Amino acid sequence: MSRVTTLFTTLTVALLAPYLAQAQAPDAALIERGAYIATAGDCAACHRTKQSGGPAYAGGYVIASPLGDIVAPNITPSHKAGIGGWSFEDFDRSMRRGVRPDGARLYPAMPYTNYQGISEDDMRALYAFFTNGVKPVDTIAPTTDLPFPFNIRAMMIPWNWMFRSDKPFRPTPALSPAAQRGQYLVETLAHCGSCHTPRNILMAEKNSQAFTGGDVGGWRAPNITSDPVSGIGGWSDQQLVAYFRNGHVAGKGVAAGGMGEAVEHSLRSLSDPDLSAMVAYMRTVAPVRDSADTRAAFGFTQVRPVSLTAYENSDTRDQNAVAGSATIDGARLYAGACASCHGLNGNGSKDGFYPPLVGSSATGSNNPNNLVMTVLTGVDRRGSDGHAFMPAFANDMNDAQVAAVANRVLTQFGNSAVQVDAAQVATLRAGGGKPLLLKLVPWIIGLLGLVLVGLVTVFMKRRFWKS
Ligand code: HEC
Numbered sequence: 001m002s003r004v005t006t007l008f009t010t011l012t013v014a015l016l017a018p019y020l021a022q023a024q025a026p027d028a029a030l031i032e033r034g035a036y037i038a039t040a041g042d043c044a045a046c047h048r049t050k051q052s053g054g055p056a057y058a059g060g061y062v063i064a065s066p067l068g069d070i071v072a073p074n075i076t077p078s079h080k081a082g083i084g085g086w087s088f089e090d091f092d093r094s095m096r097r098g099v100r101p102d103g104a105r106l107y108p109a110m111p112y113t114n115y116q117g118i119s120e121d122d123m124r125a126l127y128a129f130f131t132n133g134v135k136p137v138d139t140i141a142p143t144t145d146l147p148f149p150f151n152i153r154a155m156m157i158p159w160n161w162m163f164r165s166d167k168p169f170r171p172t173p174a175l176s177p178a179a180q181r182g183q184y185l186v187e188t189l190a191h192c193g194s195c196h197t198p199r200n201i202l203m204a205e206k207n208s209q210a211f212t213g214g215d216v217g218g219w220r221a222p223n224i225t226s227d228p229v230s231g232i233g234g235w236s237d238q239q240l241v242a243y244f245r246n247g248h249v250a251g252k253g254v255a256a257g258g259m260g261e262a263v264e265h266s267l268r269s270l271s272d273p274d275l276s277a278m279v280a281y282m283r284t285v286a287p288v289r290d291s292a293d294t295r296a297a298f299g300f301t302q303v304r305p306v307s308l309t310a311y312e313n314s315d316t317r318d319q320n321a322v323a324g325s326a327t328i329d330g331a332r333l334y335a336g337a338c339a340s341c342h343g344l345n346g347n348g349s350k351d352g353f354y355p356p357l358v359g360s361s362a363t364g365s366n367n368p369n370n371l372v373m374t375v376l377t378g379v380d381r382r383g384s385d386g387h388a389f390m391p392a393f394a395n396d397m398n399d400a401q402v403a404a405v406a407n408r409v410l411t412q413f414g415n416s417a418v419q420v421d422a423a424q425v426a427t428l429r430a431g432g433g434k435p436l437l438l439k440l441v442p443w444i445i446g447l448l449g450l451v452l453v454g455l456v457t458v459f460m461k462r463r464f465w466k467s
């Protein structure tokens, strides 16, 4: 009798299992927590549509990597186009190890080396959100097609073996609980190091130089160690929190480029305790000084008066007249294209909406990239206190003109020891300098070819002697 009952129960459970699983759909609180974790992980900055305003997490957005364009896939729960049907284990494996359910390796443009340390609880909440809290979108994002040899995804197997750690995240024991929380956010979910840490020749983060500054698509993610000169030691806690919330701090700097995206899609929506925790952790990162720096990037506050008499020409105040002209007179370009917002003296507008270019990290840095990139791409960033918008000048100015106006800004308002030329602007316009790895590719392919020819020759000779 008892056997029959057991059999009956087993059968019922087996038959009902799929329905029970559905009934066990995660509760609203877990999904909501997952949504917050997705925000902290900044998933939306990459997994968005190509044109802004498309459905959330539908993918298609193109990430310009030094190896070529990488398309962010659709990660909505669509069975046709997204990750619908993925088990928790499938999801977890792609998030931590960069391996898709079909075994294909992901490129580290998806920051799985950082996400590897996400806690089990947070990963489950994230999964609950992406399977039950996101609207499925059936549009398949275009596939990524990198040039040979980078199209061989299996190349990531040895890369992972060399550079991906399997260790779970462990906070530094000596830190306060707040700083430990900050360390968790900064090193895993918020993946700050993916931009702010320099990369080695194989493009893995150099952990020994964490947060000392990195290059991302033409932009310079500055040194954010606690050093008061080269890093952020001179920023107050409130200023750092305000920068994360709003994307700008008077007398310090502006968040444009990838940092503007991090503010818009992630940081501005995080809780006050979490932002303060990140700051508490950043304070504990050992200071690293660049010997070329003599003062902080925001420390170029001296005003060098501009002589107005030279700019009383009628055309210099007319933005269109200058934008359409071929002049490479930086002062005229500045007066025509920039002064209407930033002021002829570079002091910005009184309310700070148009920021001063005097005493700003982009104009005082020993690296002019962010100044040039801002002129090329403009600023389009939503922070907690509003929408900052500066037009892009990439189409209105040629490389020589951008260099001229940047040099005018550097000389007049910023670090006059730094100058740029048209060739540098051309490189930044094309997405930044090519990493050594890419320059070596033809050599590596050539070398492999030689080895192959050598092997074939030896093989043929052996057969010849044998016969
Ligand atoms: C810096 C950009 C970036 C961020 C941030 C990012 N991803 Fe990705 N993700 C990518 C790219 C690019 C790929 C595809 C890589 C490839 O083609 O190898 C990818 C792939 C994936 C995949 C595999 C999908 C598939 O169909 O192969 C999943 C799942 C995923 N991401 C989830 C997430 C989640 C969840 C977050 C936030 C916690 C996140 N990603 C944040 C860029 C990003």
Ligand code: HEC
Residues within 6 Å of the ligand: 186, 190, 191, 192, 193, 194, 195, 196, 216, 219, 220, 221, 222, 224, 231, 232, 240, 243, 252, 253, 254, 255, 256, 257, 258, 259, 260, 262, 278, 282, 297, 361, 362, 370
């Ligand atoms: C997608 C790349 C990217 C990510 C991710 C990123 N940053 Fe940035 N960050 C930048 C860039 C680029 C700048 C320079 C922005 C500018 O000048 O317009 C910057 C600027 C900053 C600054 C201002 C520094 C200065 O001297 O002006 C701070 C502070 C900062 N980031 C902290 C962080 C922290 C903390 C995180 C993680 C929560 C983070 N960033 C994540 C790219 C990034």
Ligand code: HEC
Residues within 6 Å of the ligand: 247, 248, 253, 254, 255, 256, 334, 337, 338, 339, 340, 341, 342, 353, 354, 355, 357, 360, 361, 362, 363, 370, 371, 374, 375, 379, 388, 389, 390, 391, 393, 405, 406, 409
């Ligand atoms: C229509 C107004 C407008 C014009 C014209 C304009 N800007 Fe801006 N600029 C802005 C705004 C708005 C911001 C961002 C403010 C913020 O983030 O709150 C900004 C930010 C900047 C920054 C700081 C960026 C950073 O990454 O830290 C620099 C440098 C800059 N502008 C230079 C220029 C130069 C040079 C020109 C002329 C070629 C110019 N701007 C023209 C409005 C303007």
